[in-house]
Amino acid sequence: MKDKVRIGMIGLGNRGSSLLKDVILSMNDVEVLAVCDLYEDRREAAAKLVEQVQSLKPAVTSDYKEVLGIAQIDAVVIATSWEAHTDIAVAAMEAGKYAASEVGGAYSLQECWRLVETYERTKVPVMIMENCCYGRDEMMVMNMVKQGVFGEIVHCAGGYHHDLRDEIAFGKENRHYRLKNYMHRNGENYPTHELGPIAQILKINRGNRMVSLVSMASKARGLKEYIQREKSGDAELMNTEFRQGDIVTTIINCAHGETITLTLDTTLPRPYSRGFTVRGTKGMYFEDNRSIYLDGVHDQYHIEWKSQWGNVEQFREQYEHPLWKKYLQEGVRGGHDGMDYLVFSAFFECVKQGTEPPLDVYDMASWMCVTALSEESIALGGQPVPIPDFTNGKWMHRE
Amino acid sequence: MKDKVRIGMIGLGNRGSSLLKDVILSMNDVEVLAVCDLYEDRREAAAKLVEQVQSLKPAVTSDYKEVLGIAQIDAVVIATSWEAHTDIAVAAMEAGKYAASEVGGAYSLQECWRLVETYERTKVPVMIMENCCYGRDEMMVMNMVKQGVFGEIVHCAGGYHHDLRDEIAFGKENRHYRLKNYMHRNGENYPTHELGPIAQILKINRGNRMVSLVSMASKARGLKEYIQREKSGDAELMNTEFRQGDIVTTIINCAHGETITLTLDTTLPRPYSRGFTVRGTKGMYFEDNRSIYLDGVHDQYHIEWKSQWGNVEQFREQYEHPLWKKYLQEGVRGGHDGMDYLVFSAFFECVKQGTEPPLDVYDMASWMCVTALSEESIALGGQPVPIPDFTNGKWMHRE
Numbered sequence: 085m086k087d088k089v090r091i092g093m094i095g096l097g098n099r100g101s102s103l104l105k106d107v108i109l110s111m112n113d114v115e116v117l118a119v120c121d122l123y124e125d126r127r128e129a130a131a132k133l134v135e136q137v138q139s140l141k142p143a144v145t146s147d148y149k150e151v152l153g154i155a156q157i158d159a160v161v162i163a164t165s166w167e168a169h170t171d172i173a174v175a176a177m178e179a180g181k182y183a184a185s186e187v188g189g190a191y192s193l194q195e196c197w198r199l200v201e202t203y204e205r206t207k208v209p210v211m212i213m214e215n216c217c218y219g220r221d222e223m224m225v226m227n228m229v230k231q232g233v234f235g236e237i238v239h240c241a242g243g244y245h246h247d248l249r250d251e252i253a254f255g256k257e258n259r260h261y262r263l264k265n266y267m268h269r270n271g272e273n274y275p276t277h278e279l280g281p282i283a284q285i286l287k288i289n290r291g292n293r294m295v296s297l298v299s300m301a302s303k304a305r306g307l308k309e310y311i312q313r314e315k316s317g318d319a320e321l322m323n324t325e326f327r328q329g330d331i332v333t334t335i336i337n338c339a340h341g342e343t344i345t346l347t348l349d350t351t352l353p354r355p356y357s358r359g360f361t362v363r364g365t366k367g368m369y370f371e372d373n374r375s376i377y378l379d380g381v382h383d384q385y386h387i388e389w390k391s392q393w394g395n396v397e398q399f400r401e402q403y404e405h406p407l408w409k410k411y412l413q414e415g416v417r418g419g420h421d422g423m424d425y426l427v428f429s430a431f432f433e434c435v436k437q438g439t440e441p442p443l444d445v446y447d448m449a450s451w452m453c454v455t456a457l458s459e460e461s462i463a464l465g466g467q468p469v470p471i472p473d474f475t476n477g478k479w480m481h482r483e
Numbered sequence: 484m485k486d487k488v489r490i491g492m493i494g495l496g497n498r499g500s501s502l503l504k505d506v507i508l509s510m511n512d513v514e515v516l517a518v519c520d521l522y523e524d525r526r527e528a529a530a531k532l533v534e535q536v537q538s539l540k541p542a543v544t545s546d547y548k549e550v551l552g553i554a555q556i557d558a559v560v561i562a563t564s565w566e567a568h569t570d571i572a573v574a575a576m577e578a579g580k581y582a583a584s585e586v587g588g589a590y591s592l593q594e595c596w597r598l599v600e601t602y603e604r605t606k607v608p609v610m611i612m613e614n615c616c617y618g619r620d621e622m623m624v625m626n627m628v629k630q631g632v633f634g635e636i637v638h639c640a641g642g643y644h645h646d647l648r649d650e651i652a653f654g655k656e657n658r659h660y661r662l663k664n665y666m667h668r669n670g671e672n673y674p675t676h677e678l679g680p681i682a683q684i685l686k687i688n689r690g691n692r693m694v695s696l697v698s699m700a701s702k703a704r705g706l707k708e709y710i711q712r713e714k715s716g717d718a719e720l721m722n723t724e725f726r727q728g729d730i731v732t733t734i735i736n737c738a739h740g741e742t743i744t745l746t747l748d749t750t751l752p753r754p755y756s757r758g759f760t761v762r763g764t765k766g767m768y769f770e771d772n773r774s775i776y777l778d779g780v781h782d783q784y785h786i787e788w789k790s791q792w793g794n795v796e797q798f799r800e801q802y803e804h805p806l807w808k809k810y811l812q813e814g815v816r817g818g819h820d821g822m823d824y825l826v827f828s829a830f831f832e833c834v835k836q837g838t839e840p841p842l843d844v845y846d847m848a849s850w851m852c853v854t855a856l857s858e859e860s861i862a863l864g865g866q867p868v869p870i871p872d873f874t875n876g877k878w879m880h881r882e
Contacts, residue, residue: 235708236704236708238701238702238704238705238729238730238751239701239729239730239751246783247783296864296865298697298699298734298865298867300697300734300736300742301742302637302638302740302741302742303637303739303740303741305635305637305764306637306764309634309635309764329740329742330637330638330762331637331638331742331762333734333742333744335697335699335732335734335865337699337865340702341701341702341728342701342702343699343700343701343728343730343732345732345744349762352637352638352762352763352764352767353764353765353766353767353776353777353778353779353783354762354767354776354783355774355776355781355783355784355791356783356784363729363730363748363751363753364751365704365705365708365751365752366752367752368751368752368753370771372769372771372772373771373772373792374789375754377752377753377754378752379752380752382754384645384646384752384753384754384755385754385755390773390793392754393772393792394789465695465867466695466696466697466734466736466867467866467867468697468864468865468866
């Protein structure tokens with residue numbers, strides 16, 4: 085077992101630079117040997133920061149292949165635009181480096197297969213860094229599911245409800261990849277924050293699998309109206325028609341008869357939520373009013389349900405996930421309510437031990453493919469499309 | 484204009500008898516001349532009640548055609564099982580009697596067309612008695628939509644989230660039609676409580692229409708588990724496999740690009756809700772935590788949204804629907820938070836004035852057909868199915 089992990093950071097935009105600063109550089113067992121971005125200002129800023137904290141100068145490059153060529157590097161963190169994740173993850177596996185890939189959706193089924201086939205040939209692990217699998221409520225609910233508190237799970241729902249109009253409309257200034265995706269594509273472009281925890285609950289790729297999906301998209305109005313108000317001086321943007329519908333609803337059907345609904349919801353005004361909902365024969369968890377409802381304990385008509393809003397807090401003592409119990413004692417660290425620190429700790433632990441990551445290439449492929457398939461379904465007027473079995477039957481045996 | 488409406492009550496189960504007792508017999512301008520049900524005990528109880536309140540004995544029959552044959556009767560109220568609604572409504576129109584049909588879903592597209600064609604031939608109105616179109620929050624939100632508070636409406640959602648396991652499992656004892664429907668069918672069997680208000684917001688059949696839908700159903704587990712616990716002595720029921728999935732999700736696509744998602748959710752434990760959600764370019768209404776979010780007023784990250792839960796109350800003074808303002812002053816009456824009284828008042832007013840009802844045969848056909856179409860879509864693995872234009876083009880001109 086290694087006592088230190090030596091990494092290269094690839095992609096230093098908003099996400100990559102904050103991961104570096106708030107999470108990775110705070111870890112004593114991680115050394116950043118290289119920083120890589122297409123933009124000079126980003127890589128210089130990152131190099132400076134690394135040098136300040138680690139007292140050693142990292143390699144600085146715009147070519148991720150150079151990072152993969154550094155022999156001492158054990159692993160790379162990929163926080164680039166969505167469209168570069170697969171190419172870099174595949175190249176990392178080929179180069180024998182563990183890859184931590186930030187989340188995003190696939191552009192084709194073929195890129196998902198490429199990830200799987202490269203892994204199967206090289207046996208070099210890649211982990212999809214779905215931080216929400218380490219969310220406090222998500223983990224508590226998973227713990228409750230495991231203990232049978234909700235009975236047999238029948239249906240789950242989730243959404244990426246995040247008003248990103250500002251980020252997208254100022255995408256040229258921010259050099260953010262979402263802008264072009266919203267101009268050219270129409271689909272469930274960011275499914276994994278909600279799908280990751282749900283897939284774990286439903287044991288996807290471990291005794292269950294997703295079989296088919298349908299998607300429909302609403303019209304695209306939110307961004308257009310926002311730009312008319314906030315960017316009226318930008319003639320090009322003012323004349324842009326966005327393809328991406330404001331709300332994309334997807335229904336997924338699983339091998340054991342469960343359904344999952346996903347909602348992409350990023351260009352209309354609303355409060356942030358992941359809309360996490362778990363429905364079983366004995367109870368329900370519902371993020372949007374932070375409530376737990378248990379059969380025989382709560383009353384379905386009780387004062388408009390209101391008295392139960394926020395009652396998740398009453399379940400903490402009994403059901404808090406052991407990982408979070410420990411984490412709360414030690415002190416929660418880093419961004420996104422502490423989830424980032426946990427998911428990166430899990431990854432670096434695997435690199436040190438040389439083990440398989442908890443969220444593996446089959447998870448990555450099956451979660452990411454939802455994006456490409458939802459685009460297809462929408463293009464076909466809501467046609468159901470099959471979800472491949474990326475394990476080629478191994479899902480029936482995997483634990 | 485008539486000063487009294489003379490009616491026949493057809494169907495005196497739970498719904499029909501409570502409507503009679505709590506709503507209809509409290510109205511001074513309505514006289515019940517006939518009561519009709521297949522079960523003797525129900526019609527005798529109703530007849531007794533009518534006689535007590537009105538001091539005149541109604542006709543008592545098990546044959547709705549006898550009711551339609553009574554010359555003095557102006558209108559009939561149809562509160563039978565779902566599968567009898569259309570036959571009776573059609574016969575009522577043929578007999579020249581206004582028909583108030585309780586809500587439910589269609590079994591085929593053809594029955595919806597039969598309603599429309601009978602109306603177009605006879606010009607005798609039928610109204611679908613969707614009480615939720617008269618709900619207090621629903622009407623306030625409609626008022627806000629009309630005033631542009633939420634901007635352009637892009638997406639709406641709703642559900643029939645009502646734990647009916649007890650009603651269904653004891654369906655033999657209760658003589659309730661849901662039991663057989665859950666044994667034999669699988670679809671969105673009760674869409675109108677949420678779809679009615681949404682259709683009004685999206686001006687369905689009045690400048691807009693529903694174009695296609697997809698549905699998927701989860702496995703059926705809730706009822707089975709409930710029966711194993713609560714009815715273990717009933718060998719027949721214990722061995723029944725229910726076809727109806729616990730959760731049915733439907734996505735509807737509208738002519739002007741809006742989407743609607745509907746959830747049928749009646750056989751798992753949870754609190755009651757209609758999940759009413761309205762999304763526009765300037766704001767959102769969300770029933771499940773009774774909140775309103777307005778662009779530029781509220782903050783998407785503000786203390787986990789929680790501080791806004793229940794804030795609909797702050798909007799009452801400015802946006803309460805005029806009908807409800809008046810109603811609250813006069814005193815809310817009858818069942819289901821006062822909605823029943825309002826929808827029946829609206830119907831009886833039309834009968835008195837000889838005018839068209841606010842929820843007409845085109846609304847009835849297009850809302851009810853969602854049930855038959857969702858069964859088809861599910862049977863076809865989530866295939867999109869077209870929603871007919873029951874107006875044959877008149878929706879583009881209708882106000």
